[in-house]
């Protein structure tokens with residue numbers, strides 16, 4: 223058994239989550255964490271809402287709320303979305319907690335004392351009409367590198383390069399269209415070039431990452447430069463230095479505080495678990511694995527900037543330095559697991575750019591496992607992939623309902639009708655053995671795929687076993703074996719054993735229906751545990767989190783022999799079939815636009 227940190231990208235609390243978000247970070251990380259727990263590893267899955275930055279303030283202005291009220295509102299919405307989808311966080315928290323402030327300031331101080339953070343003047347954008355600082359992501363213009371027209375002041379979504387607003391050609395404020403003015407302002411910078419050689423050596427040692435991520439990260443290193451980690455604004459973590467701490471309009475930049483969330487959430491989880499040092503086993507032990515899940519526009523933060531911060535805080539860059547005892551030596555990511563984009567008609571599903579299908583709406587109509595299945599089997603794991611209602615209907619009807627749901631239903635229904643329970647097998651034929659061997663063997667193949675972050679290959683292999691079982695039933699025709707009940711019992715026993723196996727194989731992907739199938743096969747108690755919304759407090763702040771008791775679940779990654787004689791009730795359908803017309807029109811709340 224080993225310890226594994228599943229570090230999941232932090233959603234920005236400026237709106238509800240859309241299906242693109244959960245395809246990029248949500249479902250992949252949960253499949254991984256659930257599988258790893260089933261395989262006997264000690265998993266810590268953490269994340270939270272990213273709540274600082276000017277984009278929250280702008281949203282708050284638009285809605286007539288304070289930044290705090292906006293963060294509260296969308297944090298709660300996001301918690302509900304992620305809970306509904308069954309994402310098994312050990313802790314899903316937020317960045318506006320006293321604990322997070324403290325950990326961010328610790329990291330800042332470690333970097334500052336080791337020399338990797340320094341002060342410098344920079345050109346900052348302000349709005350000429352209001353005199354207010356104009357946030358990077360609200361400045362748009364042409365990318366100086368690739369020529370993309372809608373590049374943002376912080377980054378180009380087309381070529382993925384980090385930008386400064388002053389780099390943009392024809393910069394314009396997205397708020398009112400005016401041309402920003404650039405003025406001098408003093409800020410703190412992260413000296414990434416001073417950790418670049420160490421970053422390069424570390425990246426060279428990462429051999430099994432997805433090739434797109436590795437290549438992209440190496441390219442980023444070629445253009446590495448110092449990066450501002452403070453901003454002129456009043457919503458964020460204060461700078462923990464004398465003379466700066468109380469400055470009303472200087473705060474730590476949102477991207478810097480958000481990546482530290484992986485660490486602060488682990489610290490918070492440890493405090494809540496009753497063992498305040500429990501996070502160290504996941505962060506300070508070089509034997510522990512850490513896997514970071516996100517969409518591709520966040521690769522730079524996880525494969526270059528976050529490891530750069532960790533190297534600096536550890537005193538392991540060109541300037542040397544010391545390790546702060548409170549932090550210990552912090553381990554760099556084992557792997558950055560990035561998805562490509564879920565698109566609609568070729569454009570990224572995005573709340574800031576219009577086209578969206580929100581998770582909450584989706585769950586209310588179709589339930590969590592249909593979305594989880596779609597994302598796992600047809601999501602953007604290795605390339606940008608269009609979501610279409612047509613494909614969703616097809617996958618749900620032909621694969622989930624016809625293949626898997628029907629296998630479960632007819633096997634249990636026949637055993638219920640003929641035996642009232644799980645029949646005992648007689649002597650096995652070659653066909654029986656071949657199917658049982660295939661499903662027993664799938665634990666290794668599917669498990670290897672998931673452990674290697676090949677989620678699509680994993681579910682495809684699990685569904686291949688489902689297909690074999692359906693073919694077996696069609697070939698054996700147990701419904702025609704009235705005159706040979708012993709053979710019929712054997713066939714149904716074999717089919718039910720493979721239903722049980724396939725259900726285990728599908729549990730990381732379809733935990734809600736897995737619980738139902740477990741119960742339909744006579745199981746009692748929790749098979750696949752789900753996250754719960756738990757209200758907690760830190761100082762004066764009280765807020766909802768997600769937590770779960772996953773250690774108490776029964777699901778383990780192995781074939782469980784079914785027990786003859788276990789009573790079986792008449793099954794109810796596992797997945798409802800969708801009206802085919804939905805594929806042409808989309809649901810009324812997300813109609814297909816022309």
Ligand SMILES: Nc1ncnc2c1ncn2[C@@H]1O[C@H](COP(=O)(O)OP(=O)(O)OP(=O)(O)O)[C@@H](O)[C@H]1O
Nearest residue numbers: 231233234242243246516517563564571572573574
């Ligand atoms: N369409 C998408 N496909 C895959 N991953 C996505 C998609 N949209 C966002 N993500 C990922 O979701 C995570 C959370 O992103 P965040 O909350 O910052 O929103 P965002 O990327 O700004 O999205 P939006 O464009 O909707 O505002 C990031 O890792 C991001 O890469």
Ligand SMILES: [Zn+2]
Nearest residue numbers: 365368378381
């Ligand atoms: Zn570009």
